Amino acid sequence: MQYQSIAENAIILTFPDDRDRSLELLAIQHQLTNQKLPISETVLGYCTLTIYFDPFRISHDEISSIATKIGHSKQYSDREKGTFHRIPVCYDPIFGLDIDHVATSHQLTIEEVIRLHTSPTYDIAFLGFSPGFPFLTGMDKKLATNRKETPRREVSKGAVGIAGGEQTGVYPSASPGGWNIIGRTPIELLPLKEGKPTLFYPGGDQLSFYAISPSEFYEIYEEEQNKK
DSSP, rough: OOEEETTTEEEEEOSSOOOOHHHHHHHHHHHHHHOSSSSEEEOOOEEEEEEEOTTTTTHHHHHHHHHHHHTEEEGGGGGOOOOEEEEEEOOOOOTTTTTTHHHHHHTTHHHHHHHHSSSEEEEEEEEEETTTEEEEEOHHHHHHHHOOSSSSEOOOOTTTEEEEETTTOOOSSEEEEEEEEEEOOOOOOOOOTTHHHHHHHOOEEEEEEEEEEEEHHHHHHHHHTTOO
């Protein structure tokens, strides 16, 4: 683990780009917030944790020392218990606008793309770039596909995408985007319930995808709309 001061009230911890290390970062974040330290905010990345704190009450070195001790203690070995989500996705080309491109890029059939995408259990590394957007780790490397050269002006809510390296995620709302869209889920990712503004949370939540037909998509979509 390395750390760098980026402001008088902030440091950034950096780990190797590794799935197990991302779990360690989540555990460090959780334990730092539980220790009632003068920390105002923590922000997760794939392999970084940015910590904002009161510099009049604690120093950069003290924050780094505490985080290092947590890492060395291996207290992160026990995953924080979260929620496991099974997310239905329709991979039909009417929703999977780029699934044929992903398949041909890797000399796969569409059926193989679906199998490879639905097989893993994904960890939710962090939420960004729009509210509730889950960046997921654990995708099969055979599906790694570069972002689109020209982003779409609008990607549909619920679109499931693949981008650069081993990234996959789900658009919780309609927005511009440059990910390769391979399907769409009818599930509402921003339920806006009191105390729970988003369906997914990093630090323990996991998910898997399962394939559904277009007719099943519309049936579930209708049920989701009736919940509002």
